Amino acid sequence: MITPDKGRNKPESQKDANRAHARLRDPGERAHAPLKTWRVLRKVRVNPRRIGRLAKAIHVLQNHEATAG
Template identity: 55%
Template sequence: MLALVHLRKNETIPARAAGFGVSTATAWRYVDETLDVLAAWAPALQEALVGLGKGDFVIVDGTLIATDRVHADEPFQVIARPDGTPLTAARAHGIIQACLTRQILVLADRAYQRAGATVRIPYKNHREQPARYQEFNRDHARLRAPGERAFAQLKSWRLLRRARCSTPRIGTIVQAIHTLMTCDHSG
């Protein structure tokens, strides 16, 4: 519970320790151990793409996760199914290439311009844009909308708005949050 509150509220560990009636060292240990266990359950990129191949598509979006470290904001990407279910959240390494290898179509925003043969981005807005380009952009936005919601859910965890940790630890935090977002609540 302490780790969950830490992720949701982004309060300092000493404040959380006092709230739970434990020492700061114990609170750090509980949070670190819990995050490590949750992160271990998150799928790696190749695992997340299992079962997807030619004819399938995913939605990719990225962001910088702000940290309190100087010049150390970390780039992360979220990959979601067409229905918006997050598949994985990872640092921006190898995602486009993995989808290209499997011939998975990637719907992305304009930041992914010239990213690869299987990446589709909207057309640039020009005043004299043909109607078919405008229609493509509307369809593209409609298909990407569920992925945008998945990304917004990830950013709803306050810890990811401004992390107070080392940049390597952010990867563990993102994976732990992914596990919490996608765990099966039926059992």
């Protein structure tokens, strides 16, 4: 796992690396945030292999709700 460098007074190269890391991480965090509001995902009691399908179905419903509303 790659983590950004912390602390103050970092060289410009570390700042650039941190910015690149943030650009890669942002889309995933934005996609994950709406899934946390779905109650069914809080206590999933299905085979872990099926969670991906469940998340995809919820994503479709979320997008449909956003475009219809």
